[in-house]
Amino acid sequence: MANLLKMTEICKRFGGIQALKNVNFDLNEGEVHALLGENGAGKSTLIKILSGVYGASSGEIMYNGQVVSITDPAMACNLGISTIFQELNVVPELSVAENMMLGREPVKTFAGFIDRKTLRQKCKEVLKTLNVSLSLDTPVNKLNTATQQMVEIGRALLIDAKIIIMDEPTASLSEAEVESLFQLISDLKQKGVSIIYISHRLEEVISICDRATILRNGEVTAMCKKEELTLETIIKNMVGYDVEERYPKEQNPIGETVLEVKNLSSNEGLFSGINFEVKAGEVLGLSGLVGSKRTNVVQAIFGVDKYDEGEILLQGEPVPSGSVEKAMQMGIALIPEERKIQGLVMGLSIKKNISLPLLPRLSRFGVIDQKEEARVAEQMKNKLKIKAASLDQEVQDLSGGNQQKVVLAKWLYVTPKVVILDEPTRGIDVGAKIEVYKLINSLAAEGVAIILVSSELPEIMGMSDRIIVMSRGRMTGTFTSGGVTEEEILACAFETKGRC
Amino acid sequence: MKAHNFLKKLPQYGLPIVTILLFIFLSLASPYFLTGYNIQNIARQVAPLAVAAFGQAIVVITAGLDLSVGATIALVSVFFAFGTLNYGMLAGIVIALIIGTTIGLINGTLVSRFNISPFIVTLGMASVARGIALTMTGGTPVHGMPPEFAMIGTSSICGIPTPIVIAFLVFAVCFFMLMRTRLGRHIYAVGGNKEASRLSGVKVDWCIIKVYLICGLLAAIAGIILTSRVRSGQPTLGDGYELQSVAAVVLGGVSLYGGRGNLVGVFFGVLFIGILGNGLNLLDVSSYTQQIVIGIVLILALIMDSVLLKQEKALKSAPPENTPPKNAS
Numbered sequence: 001m002a003n004l005l006k007m008t009e010i011c012k013r014f015g016g017i018q019a020l021k022n023v024n025f026d027l028n029e030g031e032v033h034a035l036l037g038e039n040g041a042g043k044s045t046l047i048k049i050l051s052g053v054y055g056a057s058s059g060e061i062m063y064n065g066q067v068v069s070i071t072d073p074a075m076a077c078n079l080g081i082s083t084i085f086q087e088l089n090v091v092p093e094l095s096v097a098e099n100m101m102l103g104r105e106p107v108k109t110f111a112g113f114i115d116r117k118t119l120r121q122k123c124k125e126v127l128k129t130l131n132v133s134l135s136l137d138t139p140v141n142k143l144n145t146a147t148q149q150m151v152e153i154g155r156a157l158l159i160d161a162k163i164i165i166m167d168e169p170t171a172s173l174s175e176a177e178v179e180s181l182f183q184l185i186s187d188l189k190q191k192g193v194s195i196i197y198i199s200h201r202l203e204e205v206i207s208i209c210d211r212a213t214i215l216r217n218g219e220v221t222a223m224c225k226k227e228e229l230t231l232e233t234i235i236k237n238m239v240g241y242d243v244e245e246r247y248p249k250e251q252n253p254i255g256e257t258v259l260e261v262k263n264l265s266s267n268e269g270l271f272s273g274i275n276f277e278v279k280a281g282e283v284l285g286l287s288g289l290v291g292s293k294r295t296n297v298v299q300a301i302f303g304v305d306k307y308d309e310g311e312i313l314l315q316g317e318p319v320p321s322g323s324v325e326k327a328m329q330m331g332i333a334l335i336p337e338e339r340k341i342q343g344l345v346m347g348l349s350i351k352k353n354i355s356l357p358l359l360p361r362l363s364r365f366g367v368i369d370q371k372e373e374a375r376v377a378e379q380m381k382n383k384l385k386i387k388a389a390s391l392d393q394e395v396q397d398l399s400g401g402n403q404q405k406v407v408l409a410k411w412l413y414v415t416p417k418v419v420i421l422d423e424p425t426r427g428i429d430v431g432a433k434i435e436v437y438k439l440i441n442s443l444a445a446e447g448v449a450i451i452l453v454s455s456e457l458p459e460i461m462g463m464s465d466r467i468i469v470m471s472r473g474r475m476t477g478t479f480t481s482g483g484v485t486e487e488e489i490l491a492c493a494f495e496t497k498g499r500c
Numbered sequence: 501m502k503a504h505n506f507l508k509k510l511p512q513y514g515l516p517i518v519t520i521l522l523f524i525f526l527s528l529a530s531p532y533f534l535t536g537y538n539i540q541n542i543a544r545q546v547a548p549l550a551v552a553a554f555g556q557a558i559v560v561i562t563a564g565l566d567l568s569v570g571a572t573i574a575l576v577s578v579f580f581a582f583g584t585l586n587y588g589m590l591a592g593i594v595i596a597l598i599i600g601t602t603i604g605l606i607n608g609t610l611v612s613r614f615n616i617s618p619f620i621v622t623l624g625m626a627s628v629a630r631g632i633a634l635t636m637t638g639g640t641p642v643h644g645m646p647p648e649f650a651m652i653g654t655s656s657i658c659g660i661p662t663p664i665v666i667a668f669l670v671f672a673v674c675f676f677m678l679m680r681t682r683l684g685r686h687i688y689a690v691g692g693n694k695e696a697s698r699l700s701g702v703k704v705d706w707c708i709i710k711v712y713l714i715c716g717l718l719a720a721i722a723g724i725i726l727t728s729r730v731r732s733g734q735p736t737l738g739d740g741y742e743l744q745s746v747a748a749v750v751l752g753g754v755s756l757y758g759g760r761g762n763l764v765g766v767f768f769g770v771l772f773i774g775i776l777g778n779g780l781n782l783l784d785v786s787s788y789t790q791q792i793v794i795g796i797v798l799i800l801a802l803i804m805d806s807v808l809l810k811q812e813k814a815l816k817s818a819p820p821e822n823t824p825p826k827n828a829s
Contacts, residue, residue, distance in 0.1 A: 304699060328701045342699050345692035347759045356689055357700040363682045370680070410700065 002029045004162060004194055005050075010059035012045055012218075019045045020218045023059075027163065032185060032195045034205045037215035038238055038429035043198055046215070047165055050196075051083045052076040064162075082156035086168040086427075088148050092141035097123045099140050100155045126154045129191075130184060144291070146177035153184065157193075164188070165196045170204060171427060174289035174455065175490060182208055200427065202234050203458060216240055239431050247462025248434065250441045254465065255280030258449035259332075259418045260313040261301065267308035270296045271473035274310070278418065278449040283440060285464030285481065286453040289493050293473040294453050295337055298420045301451075302334040303327035314417065328357060331417035335407055335424055337453075339400070343407040346396040350388055351377040353395050354409045361414070380409035385435065401432025408439065419443055420451040425459065437463060457486050469493050515751055515765065519772045526779040533782055540661060544653075544729070546774035547663035548722040549744055550767065553752075554674045555718030556745040557766045559618075561678075562691040562711050563758025564611060567622040569719045569745050571629035572603050573738025576723030578633045581642035581733025584649055596727075597720045603629060604716020608709035626742065633735035642733030653729030663725045670718060675763050687711060692759030740791070747798040748773050750805055757809065773797070 005027040012020040020042045027033050037043050048054045050061070052070040061068055063079060070076050076083075090099050100123050105114045123136055132150050140148055149169065156164050170178045185195060185208060199205055205212060206229045214222045214237040222237040231246070257277045265272035271293045278284045288294050300307040306322035313319070314330050327334075336342035344353055354377045355362055362373050377391050384405045388398060395406055404424065411419065421440070425433040440463060444450055454460045460467055461481055469477040469492035477492030527534040552569050559566045576596045584592030603625060610621045655662045678684035686707045689697040698704045719738075726737055752769030754761025776797070780790050 302699075324699060325701045325703065334699065336696075336699055341693070342695050345689050345696050345759065347692045348688060352685065352688070356685070356697070356702070359682045359685060360701075366681045366683060368680055368682060368685060 004029045004064065006062040008060045010049060011057045012049060012054065013057045018218055023220055025213055027194050027196065029194055030189045030192045032189060032197055032209045034197045034209040034212035036205065036212055036234060036238060038431060041215040042218040043215055051081055077159060080160055080162035082159060082161035083165040084152045084169060086171055088152055090140045090148050090151060093139055095137045095139055096134055096151055097136035099151050100158055122158060126157050130154055145172045161193065163194050167198045170199060170201060174291065176289060202231055214238055235430055248437055249463050252281040252444045254282045255447055258315060262311040264300065264310035265308050266296065266300060274475060276468055278451060280447040280449055281444050283444055283450045283452055283464045285460040285467040286451055287460045287467055287489055287493065288470035290455060292470040294470050295422055298334060298422055298451060298453055302332055302420060333411035333416040334420045335411060335422060337422040339403055339407055344395050344403060347394055349392045349394055350406055351391040353406050354380055357410050358413055376413055380413055384409050401428040404428055415446060416448060418449045422453045457489060515768045515772060519768055519775065522775055530782040533779065542774050542778045543664050544661050546770055547667040548725040549774065550667040550770040551670050551718050552722040552741055553745040553748040553766055553770050554670055554763060555715035557749045557754050557763060558687060559711050559715045560749050560754050560756060561687050561758060561761055562708060564618040565622060566607065566712065566715045567742045568603060568607060568625040568629060570738040570741035571626040572600055572716055572719040573723035573726060573741055574633040574735050575629040576600050576720045577727040577737040578636050578642060578733045578735055580724055580727050581645060584645050589649060593724060596724050597717060600716040600720020601713055604713040608712030611712065612705040612708040637735045639735060650728055650731045653725055666725060671763060671767065678763065683710065688759055743798060744773055744794060747794060747801060750801040755805055755809065
């Protein structure tokens with residue numbers, strides 16, 4: 001395979017901080033090369049240098065055998081380097097074809113009208129090579145995330161991209177969609193397109209990538225070939241020490257039933273016939289594809305959404321429909337899926353975020369007891385090892401892992417009876433993940449009933465006592481976690497009719 | 501990190517400096533500016549705007565907007581005058597306050613329960629309120645109130661003009677409410693992120709209703725002061741207050757995107773607009789031209805708001821990978 005890209009001795013400084021130090025990275029034609037590292041290791045900085053967002057402080061980029069200096073994103077685009085970001089870059093109201101050709105619409109020389117015929121022709125060709133059947137006129141907001149991603153990949157191919165950078169491409173995809181993305185990636189490889197693949201999901205990296213470069217604190221710690229790629233080596237090089245176990249599940253004594261969900265259905269038909277119970281000290285895993293309405297079920301339990309039929313009982317007491325306040329008072333806590341949108345007020349300080357759900361208890365006649373507030377925040381900061389200069393720091397300045405700890409801190413000052421964690425480790429690095437797992441263990445040991453919602457099968461299987469699988473708003477399988485295989489869970493996740 | 505902190509505080513320090521510079525400039529430019537009479541005059545003029553702007557600020561912090569402030573003042577003025585004529589002054593005040601709060605309640609309910617843009621709701625409400633005021637009076641001022649009617653606007657308490665005393669009381673109460681109470685914290689939280697607030701058990705709808713209600717109440721207080729000052733119920737009173745209050749709020753560093761800002765900044769915003777208006781009068785700039793100036797100032801303030809937000813974001817995204825110290829534990 002011919003060498004396509006070679007980045008040598010790349011350094012980047014931001015003020016006094018050395019973000020990248022003598023980083024070497026190379027990419028062959030038709031290769032999938034993973035770029036790994038914890039949050040803050042320097043992956044994004046390297047990618048941004050390659051795509052022209054930043055200039056490097058020093059170092060050399062060779063592209064197709066020539067030294068290039070990529071000064072702005074448009075230039076990267078012209079060279080055939082295309083980036084697909086985690087947050088997709090599509091205009092929701094425009095159609096598939098319009099999105100694919102956005103900014104590069106073929107124009108008839110006369111009067112600058114858009115040449116619709118050529119536009120559609122080109123898009124069709126690309127979609128055909130991608131093996132996607134898709135109407136060109138569908139507005140993109142009608143498509144799911146996976147298909148939107150296809151549209152972006154199509155756009156990259158339209159500019160004849162030689163290198164496609166994929167930043168966490170599977171973060172919001174279901175297992176099935178991940179499969180078809182991988183199929184697409186291997187098709188692209190066949191066509192000689194090279195891919196730089198960034199992901200926190202290490203199992204995926206091992207299965208899809210030809211090589212992996214691992215960064216830590218701005219330096220390359222390892223460059224592994226396919227045959228050297230194992231979880232242990234990757235993690236060791238990422239975190240800098242040996243991690244004995246990725247899922248440090250502890251067996252806790254399981255007590256009385258705390259939460260009972262009986263025949264729960266939503267009025268909009270989102271989900272129906274949901275039956276389960278969670279006992280004290282038990283971790284119940286809730287698995288299923290994206291779109292299986294797992295989140296809707298847990299939001300109904302927490303009173304975010306209303307439910308129509310059925311019953312939710314907390315230690316025998318009915319939990320009313322549609323009242324977060326009541327659910328909170330009864331001892332239910334929800335760590336929501338979207339940390340930035342649902343979990344935190346980004347512009348407020350760590351202290352004020354932690355105290356937000358606690359204000360009723362921290363205030364008298366509506367006036368906040370500021371000393372008590374500071375004490376509670378300090379206590380939670382120490383307990384959850386939140387790394388921050390001060391409690392008055394705004395949460396938007398924290399890393400993803402620390403932000404997630406702030407969300408957890410909000411709900412754990414008063415030990416709840418039931419904790420629902422919806423994708424608690426999405427987008428956070430291995431070190432922070434393990435801290436979240438340890439927290440789950442210690443909560444279970446305190447006798448809290450835990451519902452863990454996750455798209456990552458190894459996580460669900462590694463951390464739960466029992467697993468419920470959902471598909472299209474119905475329960476399709478229940479397993480005890482010992483002995484169940486990924487295949488069995490996936491089989492239930494793909495099912496359309498319930499068998500329980 | 502330092503530059504970023506400085507930028508964040510720039511609007512807070514920048515405005516007082518600009519206000520002082522304007523003050524010095526006007527003292528030199530006009531012999532009438534720096535006189536005891538004129539300073540007191542500015543203070544009296546500024547007080548009702550301050551009261552209305554504090555209400556506006558509270559709404560804006562929740563990422564809302566109240567464009568019905570001016571019209572509320574007009575309707576309050578008319579009801580205050582008619583109420584006083586028919587039932588006496590105390591009743592007139594109570595009726596006026598009820599009218600202002602009711603308008604706020606309707607605004608808040610429409611915005612929160614029906615999820616309509618506050619811009620449109622309050623613009624519509626402004627038309628309704630002003631229309632009612634004009635219909636009730638046939639477009640002419642209401643006269644014939646007893647002499648004590650003018651007391652609120654023209655008297656002094658311990659040598660300080662009553663409107664200023666009222667404005668400071670309102671400031672103190674609102675400041676305490678925003679900084680120290682649960683409602684205040686909810687206001688910032690809702691402005692910063694509605695969804696996260698709701699999931700933290702904050703009753704977002706109620707919070708928004710309360711905020712518009714407070715704004716309506718404060719507009720009513722501003723209306724009472726103004727009406728008392730002109731000794732008549734005026735269906736055209738408060739014209740331009742919606743824009744001036746928004747200008748003061750944005751100048752004062754409260755972000756229209758919500759969740760940020762404090763009343764000290766708004767206080768300086770009001771002062772700046774008051775001094776600017778007074779100075780332009782003294783320099784014989786026509787009231788028509790003054791409208792142009794206020795409009796330009798508002799737009800400049802908005803540009804500043806948006807540029808600062810962008811800069812802050814840029815500063816944050818520049819070294820996103822390096823901010824938190826990493827150590828293995």
